[in-house]
Amino acid sequence: MVLRSPGQPLCETDLPQPAVGAGQVLVRVSACAVCRTDLHVVDGELPNAKLPLVPGHEIVGRVAGVGERAERFKIGDRVGVPWLGRTCGECGYCRSGRENLCDRALFTGYTLDGGYADFAVADERFCFRLPDSYSDAESAPLLCAGLIGYRSLVRAGDARRLGIYGFGAAAHIVAQVARHQERKVFAFTRAGDVAAQEFAKSLGAVWAGDSNLSPPEELDAAIVFAPVGQLVPQALKAVAKGGIVVCGGIHMSDIPSFPYELLWQERTVCSVANLTRRDGEEFLGLAPRVPVRTEVESFPLAEANEALAHLRTGRLRGAAVLVTDSTPD
Ligand SMILES: [Zn+2]
């Protein structure tokens, strides 16, 4: 991790800058949101991470350099760098509009260095322009919590009654989009997490309660963001015939066995993996129209470990975002 110790003075020229290759941009990072996936990476729960590694895949910054043949952005442009860092463009998945499943994909902050840093490099083809109405820190959580949340919501189809299990960064964004689409949102949190339940209600949830409770009415779909396998049969119990349970996380504890009866009547369980650039364009176009308001808790870059600890223990409202000295006020 490229981290600065507190109080250590650093002038611009002292900052280590990664080499910029062809087709890449050098990004002076101003904000990087902290995602649950970062915790899984840091904890070694995901295989084949690049080591040593700079985590972070919700990067907002300004272009500070462009590599050969990089033409999409100019110096000073604000860009967002998401989880999907690179795809092969050739495999069956890439060629069928499913680049999120690319056999040779590389991921920011996992198999490529990410944004817990002053500088990052990114393949310009996978960077996004960000809506002007968001500050750097506010737009960072849109890049994964928002994007993966959006992909999960699309997978839920036209469900009118939507359950959301785990009310963190992704859920707080999805709930707003779902409300905008006139869906009814039911929020499930850790048992007794009254603060998260109140937060969910403040974002328009019609009901919020402990994840082991049954909602007051049947659901048409449920999205499980919490990395807790037990919630899958729980959510299946809550969805109506023909309903779908979408698992939105990259890692989950084992799902306990459950009676077939819970799946019977054409219920579906599926997962959502990564994102496509199309998801990004769609969601970043939609977010300012909702408008999605992101609730962020900022930490200096040097306190990345504290931010991760807050996420681990659920002591966050909305999303944690690491900010650097270059973050505009
Ligand atoms: Zn591919």
Ligand SMILES: [Zn+2]
């Ligand atoms: Zn993420």
